[in-house]
Amino acid sequence: MLRYTLRRLLMLGLTLVVASLLVFALTTVLPGDVGRIMLGPFADEAAVAQVNRELGLDQPVVQRYLDWVGGVLRGDWGHSYTLETPVLPLALERLGRSLLLAGLALALLIPTALAAAVVAGRRAGGWLDRTGSITALVLSAMPEFVTGVLLIMVFGVMLGWLPVQALPPEGSGLPETLRHLLMPALSLALLLFAYLFRMARDGMITELRADYTRTAVLKGLPPGVVIRRHVLRNALLPTVTVIGAQVGWLVGGLVVVESLFRYPGIGGLIHGAALDKDIPLLAGCALLITLVYALANMLADLVYAALNPKVRRGMGGR
Numbered sequence: 001m002l003r004y005t006l007r008r009l010l011m012l013g014l015t016l017v018v019a020s021l022l023v024f025a026l027t028t029v030l031p032g033d034v035g036r037i038m039l040g041p042f043a044d045e046a047a048v049a050q051v052n053r054e055l056g057l058d059q060p061v062v063q064r065y066l067d068w069v070g071g072v073l074r075g076d077w078g079h080s081y082t083l084e085t086p087v088l089p090l091a092l093e094r095l096g097r098s099l100l101l102a103g104l105a106l107a108l109l110i111p112t113a114l115a116a117a118v119v120a121g122r123r124a125g126g127w128l129d130r131t132g133s134i135t136a137l138v139l140s141a142m143p144e145f146v147t148g149v150l151l152i153m154v155f156g157v158m159l160g161w162l163p164v165q166a167l168p169p170e171g172s173g174l175p176e177t178l179r180h181l182l183m184p185a186l187s188l189a190l191l192l193f194a195y196l197f198r199m200a201r202d203g204m205i206t207e208l209r210a211d212y213t214r215t216a217v218l219k220g221l222p223p224g225v226v227i228r229r230h231v232l233r234n235a236l237l238p239t240v241t242v243i244g245a246q247v248g249w250l251v252g253g254l255v256v257v258e259s260l261f262r263y264p265g266i267g268g269l270i271h272g273a274a275l276d277k278d279i280p281l282l283a284g285c286a287l288l289i290t291l292v293y294a295l296a297n298m299l300a301d302l303v304y305a306a307l308n309p310k311v312r313r314g315m316g317g318r
Helices: 002-028 034-039 045-054 061-074 087-122 127-140 144-158 174-208 211-218 223-235 237-252 255-260 266-275 279-307 309-317
Strands: none
Touching: 002 061, 002 279, 061 279, 087 127, 087 174, 087 223, 087 237, 087 266, 087 279, 127 174, 144 174, 144 255, 174 223, 174 237, 174 255, 211 223, 223 237, 237 279, 255 266, 266 279
16 A cells, blocks of 8 residues: 555656646747736837846746746745736635635535435435436536526525625634535535436446345345445445546636635636736646645545555555
């Protein structure tokens, strides 16, 4: 297990190196002149050229990449051109807010989807299974902005139970913060429910039909014991990697939800940086999201390896 963990850490490092190359390459080819964007369309060409020189944009591409990577390793991620603030503290602040929202969404999603999948899988073809499958199909066809608008109309406007704006007032405690984040988190959970439900349900049905399950039943073990000790562990293994992948998507793909609920997360920050061609801010946010995505997938792989004896035996054989 230790060798596997070290191998995954090495892969994480290589992933970040490749990601840094791609991020820098994409930000380099963005259309528009940074100096012109900062000074306006009517600025003098000499002034625009001077700004570009001060920002180091007249240097060769390789030199600019090495300077940027060196700054990242030293903790100096540069300054935002438009917001005139250091990139790293701003990006970390917004990332923390997005992680809080994503964490609440996962806390709502995982127990609900897995419990529904277990119930549906145990009674495949029954009315509970059909109800869950139809609900998942309907939810999968509804984008997050549709569910978000419906939640706002019902719980925010008609009933008045929840605040429409996700950002809580300054100094709010944990209960009030969670109350403000509940609707955007619920809209994200509803979007991902169908995928996680279907995967876990199919896993339950497959494992319930497996030979080892029939053997356990023939031995006289109670159905609850068979489910808990034998079926669930194997049926839910594929969902571990799925959950890890969804963490990266939740953190980086929150632009619509953040805009709808006026929540200042990292998704909106990336969107604004791309529109303003704010290269240091855009590159820093993209690299942070890549790091979160890679860490989440690595953690999911480690959990999968710890739960799956076949993977552990394979690691021992290598």
